[in-house]
Amino acid sequence: MFAKAFRVKSNTAIKGSDRRKLRADVTAAFPALGTDQVSELVPGKEEFNTVKLYAHRGDAVTVYVSGGNPILFELEKNLYPTVYTLWSYPDLLPTFTTWPLVLEKLVGGADLMLPGLVVPPAGLPQVQRGDLCAIALVGNRAPVAIGVAAMSTAEMLTSGLKGRGFSVLHTYQDHLWRSGDKSSPPSIAPLALDPLDLSEEKGSVQADPALQGDMRRLTLEGEEEESGEVQQMYGEKSLSEASEDPSPGGLNPDPTDSRTLQEQMDALLQRCFLQALKCRVKKAELPLLTSTFLGSHMFSCCPEGRQLDIKKSSYRKLSKFLQQMQQEHIIQVKELSKGVESIVAVDWKHPRITSFVIPEPSPTSQTIQEGSREQPYHPPDIKSLYCVPASMTLLFQESGHKKGSILEGAEVRAIIISYAKKNDLVDADNKNLVKLDPILCDCILEKDEQHTVMKLPWDSLLTRCLEKLQPAYQVTFPGQEPIVKKGKICPIDITLAQRASNKKVTVVRNLEAYGLDPCLVAAILQQRCQASTTVTPAPGAKDSLQVQIQGNQVHHLSWLLLGVSGQWVRSRGFRTQEHGVTCKDGKEELLTSGVRCSSWM
Numbered sequence: 001m002f003a004k005a006f007r008v009k010s011n012t013a014i015k016g017s018d019r020r021k022l023r024a025d026v027t028a029a030f031p032a033l034g035t036d037q038v039s040e041l042v043p044g045k046e047e048f049n050t051v052k053l054y055a056h057r058g059d060a061v062t063v064y065v066s067g068g069n070p071i072l073f074e075l076e077k078n079l080y081p082t083v084y085t086l087w088s089y090p091d092l093l094p095t096f097t098t099w100p101l102v103l104e105k106l107v108g109g110a111d112l113m114l115p116g117l118v119v120p121p122a123g124l125p126q127v128q129r130g131d132l133c134a135i136a137l138v139g140n141r142a143p144v145a146i147g148v149a150a151m152s153t154a155e156m157l158t159s160g161l162k163g164r165g166f167s168v169l170h171t172y173q174d175h176l177w178r179s180g181d182k183s184s185p186p187s188i189a190p191l192a193l194d195p196l197d198l199s200e201e202k203g204s205v206q207a208d209p210a211l212q213g214d215m216r217r218l219t220l221e222g223e224e225e226e227s228g229e230v231q232q233m234y235g236e237k238s239l240s241e242a243s244e245d246p247s248p249g250g251l252n253p254d255p256t257d258s259r260t261l262q263e264q265m266d267a268l269l270q271r272c273f274l275q276a277l278k279c280r281v282k283k284a285e286l287p288l289l290t291s292t293f294l295g296s297h298m299f300s301c302c303p304e305g306r307q308l309d310i311k312k313s314s315y316r317k318l319s320k321f322l323q324q325m326q327q328e329h330i331i332q333v334k335e336l337s338k339g340v341e342s343i344v345a346v347d348w349k350h351p352r353i354t355s356f357v358i359p360e361p362s363p364t365s366q367t368i369q370e371g372s373r374e375q376p377y378h379p380p381d382i383k384s385l386y387c388v389p390a391s392m393t394l395l396f397q398e399s400g401h402k403k404g405s406i407l408e409g410a411e412v413r414a415i416i417i418s419y420a421k422k423n424d425l426v427d428a429d430n431k432n433l434v435k436l437d438p439i440l441c442d443c444i445l446e447k448d449e450q451h452t453v454m455k456l457p458w459d460s461l462l463t464r465c466l467e468k469l470q471p472a473y474q475v476t477f478p479g480q481e482p483i484v485k486k487g488k489i490c491p492i493d494i495t496l497a498q499r500a501s502n503k504k505v506t507v508v509r510n511l512e513a514y515g516l517d518p519c520l521v522a523a524i525l526q527q528r529c530q531a532s533t534t535v536t537p538a539p540g541a542k543d544s545l546q547v548q549i550q551g552n553q554v555h556h557l558s559w560l561l562l563g564v565s566g567q568w569v570r571s572r573g574f575r576t577q578e579h580g581v582t583c584k585d586g587k588e589e590l591l592t593s594g595v596r597c598s599s600w601m
Contacts, residue, residue: 001075001169002176003109004056011051011432014064019048022064026072029079032092041071041085069180073170083172084180086134086143090188093134093146094125096166100137101569106145107173114156114165120190128152133166139379142185144172160284181410184383265313269321272308274356275301277330277346287342290333294318295528303359307527328352380515381476382568386412386469387486395419395443395465406472406484416465417458427455434461444468477515489513491570496552508547508557509538514568518545529553 014022023042026033033041042048043066051063051070062074069084086092097118106112117124118138127133127149134143147166156165170176172185259267276297281288294310302308315321319341322333330352332345347353388396388405396405399415407415420426420434427433433455434440441450444464456464473489476482493509511518518535526533531550538546 001055002174005175007054009052011049014048014050030092070176080146087186090141093132094127095134095136097136097138103144106168106171111164111168112166114161114163124153126153141188141190144185146170157284262314269313272298272301278353278356287344290341293343378478383474385472385474387472389470392443392468394439413462416462432457491568493570494557504552506549506553518547522547525549
């Protein structure tokens with residue numbers, strides 16, 4: 001609704017009687033809020049405005065603004081909270097979870113499709129069609145969008161999580177959010193789950209240990225323990241070639257097993273296949289892409305200390321192995337679209353599945369897991385800042401700042417407002433206008449405007465000041481001191497390139513700025529994608545490496561980068577429809593996990 005700029009009709013202060021009526025409406029709309037919380041949301045004496053506006057599609061919307069931030073909006077006599085409100089009350093609405101890469105498409109005006117949902121171990125929240133819901137990202141409970149459920153939870157599960165799930169009304173980074181202080185979502189840890197909720201008796205979806213293992217391996221760069229491994233892995237030699245060498249990180253066969261390496265890999269392949277069908281795959285997930293079955297289910301069932309590598313088995317290819325399982329009538333595989341195979345049916349009562357006993361983890365593997373000193377990857381907190389240039393020093397020197405000072409957006413706004421009020425620049429007839437003195441004229445106006453523009457609205461004045469400042473940013477890794485740098489931080493760049501013989505490769509750049517070691521990322525991608533992976537110097541970038549993976553691997557990258565906010569990930573060149581990506585009218589768009597959108601933002 002607010003994906004594009006809206007037109008403001010009026011902006012007025014709300015009266016005391018209207019505040020009392022609004023409190024009653026909020027209490028009725030959100031009974032989970034207590035009396036004190038409602039009074040805090042709709043204050044009695046603080047500044048509180050009502051803004052009436054028209055959205056870009058013509059919808060008449062009433063927005064309630066407190067402390068400079070929109071906290072509620074009313075559409076067709078229905079009240080909705082904004083993301084600013086939900087960050088203070090994250091449990092106000094039933095919350096569904098999606099991937100970080102989906103966020104930029106929601107900001108562009110797309111609705112959330114059911115394939116884009118992440119099903120938590122405790123199952124989906126119970127909602128009915130038309131219920132108001134919040135949408136959060138994996139790893140952070142702070143909502144980033146508000147939408148209306150297009151179907152009930154029961155209907156979602158019956159449909160196999162296919163189709164449109166939510167009509168999105170408002171998102172983080174849309175124009176309604178931009179009308180506030182533009183703060184970023186806080187980091188709110190997901191709710192701790194009762195271990196009993198993960199039992200099969202309750203029919204819940206199991207957590208993905210392979211993904212957890214992947215994220216544990218994405219440790220922050222600079223750790224001494226891994227520096228030696230990085231030096232060994234880096235170079236012109238590809239990581240897939242390095243895996244052929246006998247080493248502790250390769251096949252890891254059982255030394256007590258008298259069988260050949262190929263026979264051991266065949267047995268491991270059979271074990272992971274049966275365990276995935278018995279413990280992980282649900283009937284509602286069918287049809288299931290064979291690549292997803294391998295990457296998300298079979299790899300997760302691989303025991304600690306072992307590595308599943310189909311190329312080292314007698315089957316050589318996943319398709320050949322699945323054909324053998326189809327001949328044994330365990331599964332049924334069909335090519336639903338050209339070149340893309342899916343598992344469409346499973347015989348859950350097959351003797352091989354029913355008789356399969358899930359192996360218990362060995363004491364050795366438990367000891368290794370408990371004694372591991374690898375730390376899980378935590379994405380950095382990235383904050384946009386502003387640097388005072390020489391042309392703006394006169395405006396900021398009264399507040400004690402000089403050339404090169406680093407400020408946050410809220411600090412800049414406070415300084416501008418204080419300067420205008422201290423120098424009596426607020427127009428006496430219209431408080432929404434600010435008169436421009438010589439210093440403001442020199443700092444924010446163009447040369448051809450200095451004799452024609454005498455006053456500016458507050459929002460235009462603040463916007464112009466921010467645009468004239470130089471960009472900077474602050475990166476804070478957990479447990480470390482913040483790092484402040486000038487300029488703009490480069491997003492993680494994911495590009496699909498075409499090589500000789502029409503072969504496609506996925507290239508990932510700028511991982512180092514986010515605490516990701518390119519060599520370790522490449523090693524994980526090699527295992528998950530079962531594809532050749534190389535690490536080479538990034539062209540045109542000093543002391544930076546790029547990871548190249550054979551084929552279109554956007555699905556696996558979305559899993560690996562789930563902790564990084566979507567605003568710091570840029571994807572280009574993806575065109576393969578079976579991976580959920582299309583290209584329209586020369587504009588690229590990334591449709592992650594079934595989310596539909598109309599243009600690249």
